[in-house]
Amino acid sequence: MQSRQQRRAKLKEYAGLVSRKGIDLRQNDSHYLWSVMAETRMLLDILQGSSRQRASEAARRMHELYELSAQNNPKETGLACRKGCALCCRLTITSACAPEIFLIARHVRALPEQEREAKIASIRLAAEPAEDGRMRSCGLLVNNSCSIYEKRPGACRAYTSMSLKDCEDADQGKPVNFARAEIPLRNRTAHSYALSAALKALNLPHDYYEFRSALRMAIDNPDAEERWLAGEDVFAGVQRDPGPQVQALELLIAGATGKELPAGVG
Numbered sequence: 617m618q619s620r621q622q623r624r625a626k627l628k629e630y631a632g633l634v635s636r637k638g639i640d641l642r643q644n645d646s647h648y649l650w651s652v653m654a655e656t657r658m659l660l661d662i663l664q665g666s667s668r669q670r671a672s673e674a675a676r677r678m679h680e681l682y683e684l685s686a687q688n689n690p691k692e693t694g695l696a697c698r699k700g701c702a703l704c705c706r707l708t709i710t711s712a713c714a715p716e717i718f719l720i721a722r723h724v725r726a727l728p729e730q731e732r733e734a735k736i737a738s739i740r741l742a743a744e745p746a747e748d749g750r751m752r753s754c755g756l757l758v759n760n761s762c763s764i765y766e767k768r769p770g771a772c773r774a775y776t777s778m779s780l781k782d783c784e785d786a787d788q789g790k791p792v793n794f795a796r797a798e799i800p801l802r803n804r805t806a807h808s809y810a811l812s813a814a815l816k817a818l819n820l821p822h823d824y825y826e827f828r829s830a831l832r833m834a835i836d837n838p839d840a841e842e843r844w845l846a847g848e849d850v851f852a853g854v855q856r857d858p859g860p861q862v863q864a865l866e867l868l869i870a871g872a873t874g875k876e877l878p879a880g881v882g
C-alpha cells in the first residue's frame with residue numbers, strides 16, 4: 617500500500633505528464649487512471665480559485681487537454697467525417713455540462729457587436745423547434761462550419777462517424793445504429809470524467825444539459841456562471857442527464873485528493 621506522500625508524488629508526476637502530452641490512451645489501466653486522477657486535481661485547483669469565471673476556465677483547460685491527448689495518440693482511421701460536412705450539427709441532440717456552456721456564452725458575449733447580435737439571434741432560434749417539429753441545426757453552425765470551433769463542447773469534439781450513409785440515413789429520420797470511432801470516445805470519456813469528478817468534489821452539478829436550450833439560457837442571463845457557482849440551478853427546466861457514474865467519480869476524487877485507494881486499484 618502506498619503512503620499518502622507516495623500517492624501525492626505520483627499525482628504530481630502524472631500531472632506533469634498530462635500537462636505535457638495529454639492522456640496516453642494506449643497505456644494500461646493504472647496509467648490511465650492516474651492520468652485522469654491527475655487531471656481531476658488540475659481542474660479542481662481551477663475550480664477552487666477565486667475567479668468568477670472559474671467554471672468556464674476549467675472547461676477551457678479540459679478542452680486543451682483533450683486536444684493535446686488527440687495530438688499525441690494514434691489517429692483514428694476510416695472516419696467518414698470531412699471538413700464541410702455538418703450533418704451531425706443538424707442531427708445530434710448534443711449535450712454539454714455547465715462549464716462548457718458558460719465558456720461558449722462568454723465567447724459569444726465577447727464578439728464584436730454585429731457578429732454577437734447575429735449569433736445570439738441564431739442561438740435563440742435554434743432552441744425553438746422547427747415548423748415540422750424537428751430540431752433545428754445548432755445555432756453556432758455558419759456555412760456548414762462550427763463558428764466557435766475552439767470552444768465547442770466535448771460531445772462535438774468526439775462525435776465521429778465511420779459511415780456517411782449512417783449520417784445521411786439519420787438525417788432523413790431513418791433509425792440508425794451508428795458505429796463510432798473508439799479513440800475520440802475514449803479520449804472524451806477521460807476528460808469529461810475528470811471535469812465531472814472535480815465538479816462533484818465541490819458539490820457542483822455535473823449534469824449534462826440539452827445544449828441548445830441551456831446555451832440560450834446562459835446567453836440570456838449574463839451572470840449565469842456566477843449564480844451557478846453560488847449554487848443556483850440556472851438551467852431549471854432544461855432536459856438533463858446525470859453524467860458519469862457516481863462510483864467512478866468518487867474513485868477519481870479519492871485519488872485527486874490524496875486519499876487511500878481501494879485495494880488492487882491504481
Ligand code: SF4
Pocket residue numbers: 704705710754755756757758761762763764765768769772
Ligand atoms: S457547437 Fe459547433 S460542432 Fe457542436 S453542434 Fe454546434 S456547430 Fe456543430
